[in-house]
Amino acid sequence: MASQRAVRLSLKKPTHAVCVVGVKTYVDVRSDIPKEAKTFRVSGSPGVEIFIAHDPARVIEPTYKDHWPLDSNVDVTVSVDTASKALSDLKVKVSYFGEYEDHALGHSVLFLTGVDISLDVDTGRKGKAKRSQVDKKTWRWGPEGYGAVLLVNCDRDSLSSSGPDLANRQLMSLDDLKDMSPMVLTCDGPDKLFHSHKLVLNVPFSDCKRVGVFCARGGNSLSSYKQVLGPQHLTYEVERQPGEQKISFYVEGLTFPNSDFLGLVSLSVSLVDTGTLPEVPIFTDTVAFRMAPWIMTPNTQPPLELYVCSVIDPHGSNEKFLKDMSDLALKANCKLIICPWTENRNDRWIQDEMEFGYVEAPHKSFPVVFDSPRDRGLKDFPFKRILGPDFGYVTQKIPLAGPSGLDSFGNLDASPPVTVGSKEYPLGRILIGSSFPKSGGRRMAKVVRDFLKAQQVQAPVELYSDWLSVGHVDEFLTFVPTSDRKGFRLLLASPSVCLKLFQEKKDEGHGEAAQFDGLKDQVARSINEMLADRSLQSDSAFVQKCIDWNREVLKRELGLTERDIVDIPQLFHLKGSYAEAFFPDMVNMVVLGKYLGIPKPFGPIINGRCCLEEKVRSLLEPLGLHCTFIDDYLSYHKLLGEIHCGTNVRRQPFSFKWWRMVP
Template identity: 30%
Template sequence: MVPRRSFTIDTEKTTRTTYVLGTELTVNLNRCAPPQSKFFSIKCSPNVHYKITLQAKDRNAVPYPLTPNSVLIVTMDAVSKTANDSKLSVRYYGEKTEALGDALLHLTAVEISLDVDADRDGVVEKNNPNKGSWKWGPNGHGAILLVNCDSESTYKKTLDSEVDEISKVSDLQDMSKMILRTNGPAELPEGYKLTMHISQTTSESVRVFRPQTNVQKDNVWKHKLLKLFLKDYIMVVGTDMLTQKVPYLGGKTELEFFVEGLHFPDRDFDGLITINLSLLEPCGKDFPETPVFTDKVVFHVSPWIMTPNTLKPVEVYALRCVLRPNNLSFLWERIMDVLKKELGLDDEDIIDLPILFKVLEEKTYPRAVAYYPDMVNMIVLGDQLGIPKPFGPKVNGRCALETEACSLLEPLGLKCTFIDDLTPYHKLLGEVHCGSNVLREPSPFKWWNLEL
């Protein structure tokens, strides 16, 4: 449906407005007419088009008969080169077709489109009709947003989502691109401006950045000096910032934005993010501007996905030391019950590996930790298992715990290799799984293709 905006004209003064391509302006001619008006005629610039809804019997009569339901619908097919360069006039006539007054309208046509990758092909296409909604499934649509939960910092490992600025350009790779495409005169008419805005709820889950656009590079030294004080990328909307003016660059231009997800979907957050861009029109002194056009895009934040160990490994990364883990008490029976319920498992689907725990007394509360290297905390590389060496009692010259693990796992086609991680990892309350990370081939299935 074509966006439509109601508008009024006046025979006492010239009216000015900005028109956005792809929309319609509607004017109730009867309400704007001088008293005793019975007819009207219309003249306009070549790039201004109009049609009239009439209920009179003779629809071809000129001047047109004025009825209570005479509505003028105005459109334009090209952007303006300068402000107020297009005209439309309505002349009203009395009973004897005597002229009663002229209403003059000056128009500035611009093109505005806030765009995202709504068809999920890696390209931010122009004005996709589905950019303002989300649909699941292989035939669905809607842009995708990642949670920026890694850290670009080399030393101080703070999550990027907890830092409200972009410190490295590489951080942009974790964000979704959004483009504001505009076309029109060099400047908007006086008093008009573009603003981006989000809701209070949305601000808790997203931030939007854009590059600086007002740094002049004609003076190299001046530019270098300014870079010491100005950020290369500034936050437009996000935490504690619900709305902000965005620059209109003039001519046919594109302004890139980078959208950062802050939280994964959960029971209190459905994952949908709506970002709005509005063209505001001045309403006079001491009155707030009025939005005359609003474009919106919708993202869906990617759910939290644990990479399964069954995916093919590409590369293994190992640490020289392990950070102390969070204080967690393992309620193993409860965990087993949850796993069986949520994953539909039976007892025979679960392999029990022997382990002995000890109680570690701490200031807050005691917790259980592995007494010897816990074989469960292994790394899985295809059919190869890197298992913490448990150093159990020897039976017939072989570790009884290793023998038990092999008897349970090798019949499944898995090969067990036991790794001595006692000093580098276990004594720091971790195992080989804690001190390593495996880069795996991504799953061929795309989560957004789920039928929900």
């Protein structure tokens, strides 16, 4: 809102002024007064409200309240409650009196033209632009918060577009309007007023590359909508038609919050008096928007689509893997999407290429794929095959040095909603692997970390993953949904639990039972041999320390207790200074609701059953989960990955509305 305007009165001729509905105008009753005047009286025609403010410590309120002293501590303001039908159809009269006289010494007349100017957006977050009593210039988080929300228009509603809709300066599809937030300009007043006044819509220079505005003139033609503000247009002189009282606009976001952008943008409209030089804005109304963040979904959200790659496999194992994935998706009532070899160019690591999330505003929500900077065989798949109508796309370009292994999105995970002390994270927290606590080493690119942090709603936690050869967090942790009150468990790979299990089996007389028994092209290792292998024991002790460091960070940052963690038996061995899974890494699983696709560990067979599988079943099935062990040995494990690395899942968004939280 503009600062309060001042109008000076004259005894010689009437004064004319424009008064915006609901906005007080200061009336200077002391600028031109009769010589002997000591008091004044003010009156107004119907439709005009008059306010007299005074300092009671310095001014004695008169017995007859219509006579006020001409004192600097007495101020007069006026306002109008409706737009005028004609110019100067409202009147304010000020009469001046001597100290002891009832006869007026002179009069000043102020003619007002009421005009209703208001820029309104969905401050109440109900999906419609509506007038509100809250401060439209501010944006507030939380259950009692307010302020409008913008979606980054990063989907592609028209297949004739070469990229996301936000790159287009003209409307390519009427469906695109559904992705934009409504904004309404009220401009009610006498038509003649707009012969000498104009309305100008503005976007600050700092925001012009972050927001676009389309003016709507009705109809079903694309030409009825034109972009009036954006990177190429900082101002727009509103084309008001005679008798027009409301003009509709649609607002789109052009960029997500980032290290140089907190997510807030503003737009304003000014009523400008063109009869002065220079032209003077006499009223400005401003609205604020917050860009909707990209939100990542954890394993605990119900699955919608399971993605997996079909690759050329000399062992023929990929075909069986795809069949197993199809069966698992069918159990989970989840759609299976197979990326063919022609599109993945034999790059099977679809988890590393992208991460699914979503954006949401009160009026609309749609999924958004975050394309990782790894750019291998699958590099074009997210943009060419996933970007489309109501399916957005975002990526972050990294410096010319290129990505490290930790920039792949197997190194990106999200926790379920958690409470840490008194701090709530209703959308969970993002987890990324790093070189901590080691100095130096590999770390996820700063531009990606900055992007994730800037979304604000899933405050990232950095874990230590650089002890692994591949270096991804999904190699030692995952979350699974449970049917109990807690609602989830954190699964951690555990060498110590695995060695304890093997020791128990040895003590029971099964020391000759062998890991990898019967597995082609792999040397079997008996329980006795593994327990006697000092190198394997030393490697396991090192890995356990690395995982335990992360365990404490996860407990602290996610508010977890030991009861919330399940240790999954798993061995690692060192290749040089980095660790690799000794047998298929069971934590690196795909989670489809209560159905788990777990890498088959090929553990020692005891009484006809794999003791590792039996141990995992005993840990997870009482939680309401169903374990399916899938052979990924040749197709993924031998290539330093597992099932989670070779799959990707799009999940249901949270029911919780992100704007109701307090970051």
